Amino acid sequence: MGTPWSRRRWLLAGTAAGVLFAVLALVEVYGDPRGTDDRLAATGLGLVLALCFPLAARFPIVAMSVAMLSFPYAMLTGAEGVGGAQLIAELVLVVHAAYRAEPRRSLVASVCAAVVPAVALVWGGEGPWEFVFFGALVGAAWSLGALLRREQSRSRQLAALAAELAAEREARARAAVAEERARISRELHDAVAHTVSVMTMQAGVVRRRLADRPVEHDALSQVEELGRRSVTELRQVVGLLRSHEADRLAPPPSLRRVDDLVKEVRSARLQVTSTVSGTPIPLPLGVDMSAYRIVQEALTNVLRHAEAAVATVTVEYEPAGVSVRVVDDGRGVTEPGPGPGPGTEAGPGPGGGHGLVGMRERVGMFGGELRAGPRAEGGFEVYARFPLAEGTR
Known part of the structure; x- marks a missing residue:
């Protein structure tokens, strides 16, 4: 689906969001008084998630999938110091993918984005409540993006209809003058x-x-x-x-x-x-x-x-x-x-x-x-x- 923004504007916006997220991830990693077992791995994971935002400017589904896979990666490597930043990144990328990608593709990817982190956390010792938690958050994020996409589509249809009506009025006026x-x-x-x-x-x-x-x-x-x-x-x-x-x-x-x-x-x-x-x-x-x-x-x-x-x-x-x-x-x-x-x-x-x-x-x-x-x-x-x-x- 085409958007009012050019590819360059999406890239600039994604880069800015990535920089902001990187700062938040570093604050979370180094600001946690409890510390982490491997701050270097957590920092690397945070930077990878930050790169997902400019990547989303061109490939929104791929960027959301990378954020989704960061949860099992963190469980395997012990880089668990960016859990909050991970969740924020995933939800923002789900909204973005639902807004820009075709609804069926984004829905399938969003279901995976809800299931994979929950499975990783349950496998790491958390309770089955994680399925409800991620299902509700990811479902709400996808619904928000789909709603924005639908409203933008309607606004474009209304604008096109208004243009057609204006052209028809102008054609009728020209025909009346010619007649x-x-x-x-x-x-x-x-x-x-x-x-x-x-x-x-x-x-x-x-x-x-x-x-x-x-x-x-x-x-x-x-x-x-x-x-x-x-x-x-x-x-x-x-x-x-x-x-x-x-x-x-x-x-x-x-x-x-x-x-x-x-x-x-x-x-x-x-x-x-x-x-x-x-x-x-x-x-x-x-x-x-x-x-x-x-x-x-x-x-x-x-x-x-x-x-x-x-x-x-x-x-x-x-x-x-x-x-x-x-x-x-x-x-x-x-x-x-x-x-x-x-x-x-x-x-x-x-x-x-x-x-x-x-x-x-x-x-x-x-x-x-x-x-x-x-x-x-x-x-x-x-x-x-x-x-x-x-x-x-």
């Missing part, structure tokens, strides 16, 4: 740009009728120029706002208002007719709005790019779906921009078109079909079909 940016860009492109385009076309119609009145003619020319510039700037703003995230929000209008849209376009001197075939049925809100926006965008492209005189809008209600079709008699080109030929969709960005991109996004949300391109007999056609679920028919 709102996409919605705003759609509205700017589909609604505002369309309206400004119609206004500019209407100003051009009036300007041509006022050719004999230079003052009004020049004023309307400036209005047209401002209108075209405004549309260009709007397209640049759309290019900044448009996100690569899926556009899942649809704008509000409905196919029931197609006639109103056709009247607006007629006011710009484009002959537009609308036809509804099939039996109109209530449509899902998203399908209804998206179909209207496709018709609106297609008519806007006809006004701005097609140089057409006549356009036809057809709405067809079918048993399994609804379709819209916009056909014009223009030059067979949709939006301006780089491309290999007529009908090529312009890429996003300043000066590029976003109309066909938005159409495909809208149709794709509902698993529909979109065809847009020049016709063999001339002009341009936009066809979109939205399938309807069984419960909507």
